[in-house]
Amino acid sequence: MRVGTRVITLGTAGGPVWSADAQRTGIATAVIVGDRTYLIDAGSGVGRQMVRAGLPFGSLRGIFITHLHSDHIVDLGALMVFGIMRMPIPPTHRIPVIGPGPRGVLPPVSTRGTTSVTPVFPENPTPGMIDTVDALLRGFATDINDRLLDSLKPTPLDWFTAQEIQIPAALGFHPNDNPTPEMEPFVVFEDDAVRVSATLVKHAPMAPAFGYRVETDDGVVAISGDTGPTDNVIRLARDADLLLHEALDFAWVEEQYERTRDDSARAVRDHHYSSHTSPEEAIRIASEAGARQLALHHLVPRGAARELWLREADSFAGRFLVPDDLDVIELRDALSSGPASSRVQSVRTE
Numbered sequence: 352m353r354v355g356t357r358v359i360t361l362g363t364a365g366g367p368v369w370s371a372d373a374q375r376t377g378i379a380t381a382v383i384v385g386d387r388t389y390l391i392d393a394g395s396g397v398g399r400q401m402v403r404a405g406l407p408f409g410s411l412r413g414i415f416i417t418h419l420h421s422d423h424i425v426d427l428g429a430l431m432v433f434g435i436m437r438m439p440i441p442p443t444h445r446i447p448v449i450g451p452g453p454r455g456v457l458p459p460v461s462t463r464g465t466t467s468v469t470p471v472f473p474e475n476p477t478p479g480m481i482d483t484v485d486a487l488l489r490g491f492a493t494d495i496n497d498r499l500l501d502s503l504k505p506t507p508l509d510w511f512t513a514q515e516i517q518i519p520a521a522l523g524f525h526p527n528d529n530p531t532p533e534m535e536p537f538v539v540f541e542d543d544a545v546r547v548s549a550t551l552v553k554h555a556p557m558a559p560a561f562g563y564r565v566e567t568d569d570g571v572v573a574i575s576g577d578t579g580p581t582d583n584v585i586r587l588a589r590d591a592d593l594l595l596h597e598a599l600d601f602a603w604v605e606e607q608y609e610r611t612r613d614d615s616a617r618a619v620r621d622h623h624y625s626s627h628t629s630p631e632e633a634i635r636i637a638s639e640a641g642a643r644q645l646a647l648h649h650l651v652p653r654g655a656a657r658e659l660w661l662r663e664a665d666s667f668a669g670r671f672l673v674p675d676d677l678d679v680i681e682l683r684d685a686l687s688s689g690p691a692s693s694r695v696q697s698v699r700t701e
């Protein structure tokens with residue numbers, strides 16, 4: 352029997368994940384259609400998580416980056432450089448690495464700022480996907496050329512091609528003045544197995560920032576990316592079998608920042624409020640979209656007890672999930688709509 356489309360939550364934490372007791376690793380999600388793997392984001396540990404999930408690197412058919420915050424791309428270089436060591440020789444296909452184009456202008460300085468700040472790398476201070484991949488691989492040039500010349504191995508350039516999402520001009524997008532115009536998702540990638548659409552989400556000052564909708568013969572999975580509540584995600588997840596939405600606990604934000612008078616900490620607090628979503632709001636968005644399953648991921652704080660995220664689970668009519676890393680979610684489960692707040696079954700390979 353053909354195996355249906357499934358999602359593996361490779362990493363479910365938002366933000367940096369270095370700590371001795373990290374239960375959740377960096378954000379990364381695999382959508383698996385037959386023998387093809389499509390990856391959304393490449394957070395810390397993504398390559399190891401693919402191995403643990405039993406996903407062959409040669410099955411990769413596309414990498415989709417929601418936005419260029421480091422927690423979403425920090426292991427993209429490792430994925431390309433180490434990944435090809437587990438791939439067929441000679442290379443069998445090219446893997447697009449699809450993501451935002453250059454921001455174009457710097458974000459405004461936080462109104463919390465009291466001293467002047469000077470941007471780094473002024474010649475190209477806001478690179479997009481193409482320059483980011485180029486810079487990552489150039490940093491490994493000594494290694495790549497060593498393996499190419501001495502061991503006659505393929506290089507990451509034989510496998511990976513960076514592509515930048517062209518935002519339709521009619522939307523009037525501007526990274527500072529209009530980062531999240533009201534819009535319908537538009538197609539950014541299509542092959543025999545999937546059609547992937549993108550929408551702009553609300554993650555200022557990071558812009559452009561995208562959510563993705565992956566359509567297969569078995570159903571639809573939508574991934575919010577990092578975002579404050581926005582109607583664009585409602586449209587992105589319209590009638591989806593699964594919405595993976597980011598979630599942040601705002602009580603934690605208050606605990607972190609309420610006592611500080613530090614400008615930087617207050618600026619981060621401001622960012623959380625404008626650019627992330629509470630579990631309650633994620634439920635509202637999934638409900639308005641008519642999504643049949645809602646899974647919270649990119650959890651901040653990553654160590655919070657499951658009960659915290661499940662607090663309002665009963666208010667979602669569909670299946671509500673708080674997956675661990677490496678959980679498997681079948682899109683078809685949505686058809687038999689399980690009880691609210693049921694846990695997905697974990698099928699770890701180690």
Ligand SMILES: [Zn+2]
Pocket residue numbers: 365366378420422423577649
């Ligand atoms: Zn993030």
Ligand SMILES: [Zn+2]
Pocket residue numbers: 418420554557577
């Ligand atoms: Zn982010």
